[in-house]
Amino acid sequence: MIDYKIQIADVICKHISEVVSPDDIIQAPSPDKGDLAFPCFRLAKTLKKSPAVIAAELAEKISLELPEFVEKVEPLNAYLNFFLWRDHFAKKVTNEIFEKGKQYGSSNIGEGKLVPIDYSSPNIAKHFHVGHLGTTLIGHALYNIFNFLGYKAIGINYLGDWGTQFGKMITAYKKWGNKEEIDRRGIDGLTEIYVRFHDEVERDPGLNDEARAWMLKMQNQDEEALSLWKWFVNLSLKEYERVYKRLGITFESYRGESYYNDKMDAVVTELAEKNLLIKSEGAMIVDLSEYNMPPCLILRGDGGTLYPTRDIAAALDRKKTYNFYKSLYVTALDQNLHFAQWMKVVDLMGYDWAKDMVHIPYGLVVFEEGKLSTRKGNVIKMEDLLNEAVAKTFDIINEKNPELPDKNEVAELVGVGAVIFNQMYNNRIKDVMFSWKRMLNFDGETGPYVQYTHARACSVLEKGKYKTFSPSLLGDDYSYEVIKALNDFPGRVIEAHEKYEPFIISRCLVAIAQAYNKFYHNNIILSDDLELTSARLALTDCVRIVIETGLALLGIKAPSKM
Ligand code: ARG
Numbered sequence: 001m002i003d004y005k006i007q008i009a010d011v012i013c014k015h016i017s018e019v020v021s022p023d024d025i026i027q028a029p030s031p032d033k034g035d036l037a038f039p040c041f042r043l044a045k046t047l048k049k050s051p052a053v054i055a056a057e058l059a060e061k062i063s064l065e066l067p068e069f070v071e072k073v074e075p076l077n078a079y080l081n082f083f084l085w086r087d088h089f090a091k092k093v094t095n096e097i098f099e100k101g102k103q104y105g106s107s108n109i110g111e112g113k114l115v116p117i118d119y120s121s122p123n124i125a126k127h128f129h130v131g132h133l134g135t136t137l138i139g140h141a142l143y144n145i146f147n148f149l150g151y152k153a154i155g156i157n158y159l160g161d162w163g164t165q166f167g168k169m170i171t172a173y174k175k176w177g178n179k180e181e182i183d184r185r186g187i188d189g190l191t192e193i194y195v196r197f198h199d200e201v202e203r204d205p206g207l208n209d210e211a212r213a214w215m216l217k218m219q220n221q222d223e224e225a226l227s228l229w230k231w232f233v234n235l236s237l238k239e240y241e242r243v244y245k246r247l248g249i250t251f252e253s254y255r256g257e258s259y260y261n262d263k264m265d266a267v268v269t270e271l272a273e274k275n276l277l278i279k280s281e282g283a284m285i286v287d288l289s290e291y292n293m294p295p296c297l298i299l300r301g302d303g304g305t306l307y308p309t310r311d312i313a314a315a316l317d318r319k320k321t322y323n324f325y326k327s328l329y330v331t332a333l334d335q336n337l338h339f340a341q342w343m344k345v346v347d348l349m350g351y352d353w354a355k356d357m358v359h360i361p362y363g364l365v366v367f368e369e370g371k372l373s374t375r376k377g378n379v380i381k382m383e384d385l386l387n388e389a390v391a392k393t394f395d396i397i398n399e400k401n402p403e404l405p406d407k408n409e410v411a412e413l414v415g416v417g418a419v420i421f422n423q424m425y426n427n428r429i430k431d432v433m434f435s436w437k438r439m440l441n442f443d444g445e446t447g448p449y450v451q452y453t454h455a456r457a458c459s460v461l462e463k464g465k466y467k468t469f470s471p472s473l474l475g476d477d478y479s480y481e482v483i484k485a486l487n488d489f490p491g492r493v494i495e496a497h498e499k500y501e502p503f504i505i506s507r508c509l510v511a512i513a514q515a516y517n518k519f520y521h522n523n524i525i526l527s528d529d530l531e532l533t534s535a536r537l538a539l540t541d542c543v544r545i546v547i548e549t550g551l552a553l554l555g556i557k558a559p560s561k562m
Helices: 002-015 041-047 051-063 086-103 130-148 165-176 179-185 187-203 206-219 223-247 257-273 307-322 333-348 352-356 382-400 407-423 447-463 477-499 503-522 530-554
Strands: 036-039 070-076 079-084 114-118 152-156 277-280 283-286 296-299 327-332 357-362 365-367 432-434
Touching: 002 036, 002 051, 002 079, 036 051, 041 051, 051 070, 051 079, 079 086, 086 477, 086 530, 114 130, 114 307, 130 152, 130 223, 130 327, 130 357, 130 365, 130 382, 130 407, 130 477, 130 530, 165 187, 165 206, 165 223, 179 187, 187 206, 187 223, 206 223, 223 382, 223 407, 257 277, 257 296, 257 307, 296 307, 296 333, 307 327, 307 333, 327 333, 333 352, 333 357, 352 357, 382 407, 407 432, 407 447, 407 530, 447 503, 447 530, 477 503, 477 530, 503 530
Parallel strands: 114 152, 114 327, 327 357, 365 432
Antiparallel strands: 036 079, 070 079, 277 283, 283 296
């Protein structure tokens, strides 16, 4: 609508001395009020007339020379309502979709701008679990969205691959581990010996000394310690990569925490030189009381570095490597303080690009129906979760459409898609309700519903063929609602990237799907009227294209049959 808004703002400006910008033109709230509207309240003061009078006067003047795409303009109370010519609008939107195809909604606003996105970033030797859903799925969607808008997004998996837990893990392995078994069982095997360490250390505190000794060895590049550590890392990556593959995720960089081991001294020196470091209770900190935050811990009493220190080193490295336009970090909101603190420290170091770093927090996953059935213990593995989603989807498909070929593959795409969509259907800061019943409802505001609509469009297009079409036949109310929803898409993609909120795209897709399904149920698409059939098929094709594009941005595949 933006070009319409520009032209409407121009026309209004011609008749008054005030500046009216395209942003002042709003979407009409309901069809009886037209398509676009201009609220006149703002002008009342300077023009010294009531908004209603202004609206009436403007309507009269503008009616004398309407822009070609406007059918009529009417005043209603304080509003000036514009009714568009539907055929003009239908032609504009469908033309644009067919011209750009799967690039509809893309742009080059980000050209030449690099945007590293730190996301997923699990901690080695621990399972990839539901706590990673948000960072992984939101991060990946933002990655797609930024690339779509011309930016060069850089996916960074900042693995938690260093820390005292590895000293414990090595100790445990040396005492109770079995190489073949751990190779076979992966993180399950590692978790078991790690848990055992914590049990036994209660009785034998000496184990802690051993763990510290191993950690020291790791720091001093001891060959055995490092090769065990590397083994743990690789075992863990095997599980993570299985998940990434199912989600269609790849990263440009796997620089994790360990990469920064030899870059910490420089950070500490720089902080000291800039007079930011102070000693407190044996540790070294940066005081942030002036900013109403607790101090940022830089060095432990024993000289070990900490999570914030590493993040500072990594930020400096990212600026150097990518000279980023923006640098994004997607984590759960319980890390808000951590990010606020260390980003403030980078600011205090005098780097004006500190303002270009953005922490993107998200809420918890809450299970409505109790724990998942597949696992005891309190972490829910991502693989178990995806498997359960796929199994449940398989059952639904089996019931609805037992003849469907490739049922297993479709269930995989729909089950995984349901999980992804569910994660991004609300403002990301809200807790995500996890209810199988709701998220797998093919008629609800869900991933399967949008995918189903796409499959429906594909099947319509299989039954009928069209070559050319006349957009002027898309003037009925149902078609018009579809066109409006499709037209909304590009603006929503921009908004999603500005707010770092993929749910804006999910909502837009549901609106398109709902409008199309109404159109489908109320209009006969394939009829003897070949011209009308062609137009309706073309509109169906537009819906297919835009849904596929939008789902892809979220990280969801669109099967053509379901
Ligand atoms: N490994 C951390 C965790 O699992 C997340 C890392 C987020 N990124 C960062 N640069 N701190 O909690």
